[in-house]
Amino acid sequence: MSAQPLLLNSRLLMSRSRSNMPKILIVDDEVLIATQLKERLIFMGYTVVGIASSGEAAIDMARSLAPDLVLMDIVMPGNMDGIEAAKKIRGELNIPVTFLSAHIDNKLIKKAKLAEPFGYLLKPFNESEIKAAIEVALYKKDMEKRLQESEARYRSVFENTGAATIIVEEDGTLSMVNKETEKLSGYSKEELEGKMCWTNFIPQEDPERLKGCHVKRREDEGAAPTECELCMVDRHGKIKDISAKITIIPGTKKSVASLRDITERKLLESQLQHAQKMEAIGTLAGGIAHDFNNLLMGIQGNVSLALLNMEPDHPHYVRLNNVEQYVRSGAELTSQLLGFARGGKYEGTPTNLNELIKKSSSMFGRTRKEIEIHRTYQEDIWTVEVDQGQIEQTLLNLYVNAWQAMPGGGKLYLQTENVTLDENYVKPYDLESGRYVKISVTDTGVGMDKATKDKIFDPFFTTKERGSDKGTGLGLASAYGIIKNHHGFINIYSEEGVGTTFNICLPVSEAVVRDQREVVRQEQFLTGHETILLVDDEEMIINVSKEILKTLGYTVLTAGSGEEATAVYKVNRDKIGMVILDMIMPDMNGGKTYDVLKEINPDIKVLLSSGYSISGQATEILERGCDGFIQKPFNIEQLSQKIREILDK
Incomplete structure (x- = not known):
């Protein structure tokens, strides 16, 4: 034995403890050769766990003894040669095999390659050849194990990125996808990997732009954006908005892309x-x-x-x-x-929406008999506090819109529902989470395209021909503003050829619904003799209102601004029985004027007046003690009744 193998052997023995000595299984039908090989291996410091004389025995011993390496003779008698045995050991147990053979030709090498051997030893072999073959095989095994562990870690990261992640080949084929990609696309991994291209998921208008980026990115990574937004069509034809981050894998023409569904965010x-x-x-x-x-x-x-x-x-x-x-x-x-401008609730009343819908839809149904109305009411519906006239107007606008969408007749579905909405749901509407009553108005009409849906609540927008009997385009805009002003929201879902659903959600009130009786409007005016201070910055309004008040028997003092009003009141407070105060004035507006007048006389009686309806500002003034509100334009009967209502308290 030469000094070099002995030196190599001693160094290897020093680098491994006895318990970590590689375990080797010898497979050879020639007992003498196998025994000699065993002795040489033991002398070199390896552990020989056994000798098998057939392919079948080799498989059984490999299963039970779990060697680190199998030295396998290629040619053996029986039903299974060394190559077949090596295939099973490698495939089932992932144990490396080094082939032994007295001769190897090209045909045998080609066949042996199918077993993925870690090396070949040609008989007869010396100790240095054995040592080199074994150490190379064990090194390859260790590297393979490390590679598998690295791939497992990579696969784990790949699978758990929290986003749909794909690897795209230069030709656009998807070579690797994770479970999130399966969820996003609707396709299985087996259907995607190696079989589908990323362009299969892109709507017709996008591929050319994205293909250009795909090519540029491979020519120069900085030539194309690494982040972009695109649309994706899933297995079921649903279009999703996607945010993509794309980078080239270093040293390759492949790219890795992270895809996030931002449909809800958009x-x-x-x-x-x-x-x-x-x-x-x-x-x-x-x-x-x-x-x-x-x-x-x-x-x-x-x-x-x-x-x-x-x-x-x-x-x-x-x-x-x-x-x-x-x-x-x-x-x-x-x-x-x-109403569209959210001018305010005129008069909030605790209301049962089931009753309001029943009343309004019955009235509509009597005039549109070609429409079949179906109603589904929530039992024990929660109370809402609304201006019944405005909500009724909103509902009628929606009924008319549904009727116009069904020129040949159709079905109108009305439904109420108690719902509890979380913060995420109401956030886009800038509302509080909590309990709401939901009204759904659904028709089976022609539906709307996206462009129409985007503009449906815009004032003066209409799909109908302009004309005196075709509508003003204010109905749905007014509905939007009214619901918004009631601290609710309205949204729309529509599909062309299927129909449209409008959903209204109104916040719940703890107030109790009272029986409402019809109030017969008095078509007469009431007179008086008190002194009234009329405050308005519009000279036209001052002149005509002064004449009306004089006609009703009142003495009238006038002021064209808040500052003038306070000055006049200070001088004449003992004579003035009431102030009619315009809410919108320059410099000192109605609210500020009211507060100053209230400081002068805490018992002052004030009627607010405005071309706006009751807005947030007017409501605040009323809550501070103001006695009433009247909206311009008003007639003489309305004004006379409102004045007496306040003065006769």
């Missing part, structure tokens, strides 16, 4: 943007409606005064009556604008 962003847009348009619409109501007030007041002194048979009486009707129509139009 929906919330869209709802928020829409709400902000509606808020801005609403502010503009409210301002226009306020100014228009002031103009109508001037017309209404002068017409009312003219009619007071005119006999019904006068040739101008009918014309003036017509003007008054036109003023009312204009007021209804501005009322819808103010």
